[in-house]
Structures are given as structure tokens and as C-alpha cells.
Amino acid sequence: xxxxxxxxxxxxxxxxxxxxxxxxxxxxxxxxxxxxxxxxxxxxxxxxxxxxxxxxxxxxxxxxxxxxxxxxxxxxxxxxxxxxxxxxxxxxxxxxxxxxxxxxxxxxxxxxxxx
Numbered sequence: 635x636x637x638x639x640x641x642x643x644x645x646x647x648x649x650x651x652x653x654x655x656x657x658x659x660x661x662x663x664x665x666x667x668x669x670x671x672x673x674x675x676x677x678x679x680x681x682x683x684x685x686x687x688x689x690x691x692x693x694x695x696x697x698x699x700x701x702x703x704x705x706x707x708x709x710x711x712x713x714x715x716x717x718x719x720x721x722x723x724x725x726x727x728x729x730x731x732x733x734x735x736x737x738x739x740x741x742x743x744x745x746x747x748x749x
Contacts, residue, residue, distance in 0.1 A: 636677060636717050636744035637724035643711040643737040647683065662732040663712070670716060675727065677715040684709050711737060715744070 648656065660681065670676035686701040686709075714731070718724050722742065730738045 635719065636715060638725075638744055639714040639716065639724070639728050639731065639741065640710050641712040641714075641731075641733045641737050642708050642740055642741040643733075645707055645709050646685075647736065648711070659732075659736070666730070666732055667714060670714070670727065671698070675716045675718050677717050679712070679714040681712040682710055684711075708738075710722045 651659065663681070667676055667679045670679075681706075684701075688699045688701070690697045690699070714727075716724065716727055718727065721741070724741050724743075728734065728741050731739055733739060
């Protein structure tokens with residue numbers, strides 16, 4: 635089974651770090667994903683920039699809205715896609731992730747939602 639670990643950060647948190655602190659945090663995440671790769675469970679991972687755009691369709695009309703979005707208190711700062719056997723195993727990998735110290739990690743099983 636595949637599980638997506640979403641790194642959900644408080645909006646604006648990244649701006650509170652100095653450049654060296656930001657690089658150190660990023661390096662910790664790179665090291666963590668390297669260990670997942672060596673263990674054979676990493677499918678994909680990446681950081682996400684805070685800038686975003688929303689695409690919506692209402693009454694057949696497309697609407698684009700550039701972020702940041704005032705109603706958002708959090709941003710998805712990155713993702714890690716892993717392949718493991720159980721939800722408990724996915725939780726264990728999430729617990730090992732350095733980001734758990736400064737963000738919420740949301741764990742979702744990948745699959746069809748109409749089963």
C-alpha cells in the first residue's frame with residue numbers, strides 16, 4: 635500500500651528561520667528521505683513552495699485565484715510518498731520524520747475513494 639505523508643506547517647513559519655536555519659532543516663529532511671530510500675520504501679518526496687494558485691469552476695466559468703489565501707492558517711510544505719504494508723508502519727515512518735518537531739504530519743492512504 636502507498637501512504638502520503640503531508641507536511642502541514644503553520645503559515646509564515648518559514649520566514650521565522652534564518653537562512654542557515656532553513657538550510658539545516660531542509661538538510662535534515664533530505665537525510666531522512668535518503669534513509670527511506672535505502673530502506674526501500676520511498677516512492678517520491680519533495681518540498682513545496684508557499685506560493686500557490688487555486689483553480690475553480692463555477693457555472694462553467696474557470697476562475698484562478700493567486701495565494702496566499704487569507705483563510706488558510708497552514709500550508710502544505712512538502713510530501714513524502716512511501717510504500718509500506720500497514721497504516722501502523724506508515725505512522726512509524728511519520729514518527730521518525732524530523733518535520734514532526736515543527737509541523738503536523740498528515741498520513742493518508744493512497745487509493746480509490748469510491749471502494
